[in-house]
Amino acid sequence: MPIKHSRIAGTGAYLPPRRLTNQDLAHQLASQGIETSDEWIVSRTGIRARHFAEPHVGSSDLGLLAAQRALEAAGLQATDIDLIICATSTPDMVFPSTACLIQQKLGIRGCAAFDVQAVCSGFVYALTVADAMIRTGSARRALVIGAEVFSRLLDFSDRTTCVLFGDGAGAMVLEASQQAGIVASRLHADGQQAGMLCAPGTVSGGAILGDPTVKMDGPGVFKLAVTALEQVANEVLQAAGRDASCIDWLVPHQANLRIMQSTARKLQVPDDRMIVTLDEHGNTSAASVPLAFDQAVRDGRIQRGQTVLLEGVGGGFTWGAVLVDY
Numbered sequence: 285m286p287i288k289h290s291r292i293a294g295t296g297a298y299l300p301p302r303r304l305t306n307q308d309l310a311h312q313l314a315s316q317g318i319e320t321s322d323e324w325i326v327s328r329t330g331i332r333a334r335h336f337a338e339p340h341v342g343s344s345d346l347g348l349l350a351a352q353r354a355l356e357a358a359g360l361q362a363t364d365i366d367l368i369i370c371a372t373s374t375p376d377m378v379f380p381s382t383a384c385l386i387q388q389k390l391g392i393r394g395c396a397a398f399d400v401q402a403v404c405s406g407f408v409y410a411l412t413v414a415d416a417m418i419r420t421g422s423a424r425r426a427l428v429i430g431a432e433v434f435s436r437l438l439d440f441s442d443r444t445t446c447v448l449f450g451d452g453a454g455a456m457v458l459e460a461s462q463q464a465g466i467v468a469s470r471l472h473a474d475g476q477q478a479g480m481l482c483a484p485g486t487v488s489g490g491a492i493l494g495d496p497t498v499k500m501d502g503p504g505v506f507k508l509a510v511t512a513l514e515q516v517a518n519e520v521l522q523a524a525g526r527d528a529s530c531i532d533w534l535v536p537h538q539a540n541l542r543i544m545q546s547t548a549r550k551l552q553v554p555d556d557r558m559i560v561t562l563d564e565h566g567n568t569s570a571a572s573v574p575l576a577f578d579q580a581v582r583d584g585r586i587q588r589g590q591t592v593l594l595e596g597v598g599g600g601f602t603w604g605a606v607l608v609d610y
């Protein structure tokens with residue numbers, strides 16, 4: 285029988301142990317003469333704390349731990365996997381890909397492994413690619429990972445960005461199935477808005493060219509994000525032939541609580557049906573959606589048989605949504 289779906293067989297996540305509260309960060313920034321406060325950060329974003337990886341820890345280390353937990357949850361071994369896709373904007377190296385480094389650390393070889401670069405929409409992009417590869421028969425069991433050490437890209441003299449981001453990783457095992465799974469997905473990008481959110485640096489001849497720290501027009505991104513997330517949610521529901529009442533849980537990219545609440549209200553999803561980890565994780569870019577999803581699976585909120593809408597938005601400008609019957 286031809287494969288109809290790819291289903292989420294297991295999820296996992298990992299946060300580096302070092303946790304910084306807003307007060308910790310405000311204290312650290314004050315010593316550099318930069319003023320911020322817990323009150324400003326909470327009221328404008330919803331963030332209360334974030335985790336930062338130690339300097340020797342890379343995205344592949346965080347991704348490996350999340351992947352191992354997802355494999356364990358799925359009851360599978362690394363050798364069962366025939367595709368690894370890692371969404372990251374903070375790879376360990378220029379090359380090889382973080383996915384190849386995770387493959388190396390998992391002790392396996394031979395299966396396809398590559399990175400997807402769509403910044404904060406990265407996981408939704410990676411999941412869509414893995415789903416397509418499974419449904420066309422190129423893979424049967426995929427590890428889809430979002431892993432970031434975004435703290436490495438922060439300019440701690442810019443209070444408008446450095447208070448927003450954190451490090452972490454989340455993963456899903458996606459497998460070929462005759463039954464429920466990913467129902468529909470839609471991805472978009474607008475490269476005309478590339479300058480709105482970027483880390484405009486590169487390497488050349490062993491030197492850094494430009495400035496590879498995060499630059500963001502926050503209010504500009506805010507406005508684009510609110511519109512894009514509503515549109516893509518409706519698009520994916522239409523593609524599935526359903527309406528928003530089918531959504532048991534909304535798992536949006538965790539960037540700003542006000543953006544997340546605006547999307548939930550437009551879809552008429554009650555606030556308590558939206559998974560929020562932003563308060564404790566900050567914005568972990570490509571890791572935010574699988575981190576939030578895994579947390580809600582493990583605490584018993586997201587259950588088998590329920591329908592979940594995943595949404596991503598970020599640099600590129602990129603955005604997308606995936607509707608899943610979990």
Ligand code: UT7
Nearest residue numbers: 320321324328404443444447502503505506539540597598
């Ligand atoms: O993951 C990718 C997607 N990214 C996003 O979705 C981010 C979207 N944008 C946002 O979340 C919000 O725009 C921010 C949280 C980044 C900023 O919030 P805002 O309400 O748009 O603030 P603003 O940039 O308009 O700044 C308001 C004021 C400014 O002061 P003045 O000019 O009014 O005197 C800023 O200088 O807040 C000031 N400010 C701060 N004050 C204390 C900016 N950052 C800080 C700070 N602490 N950390």
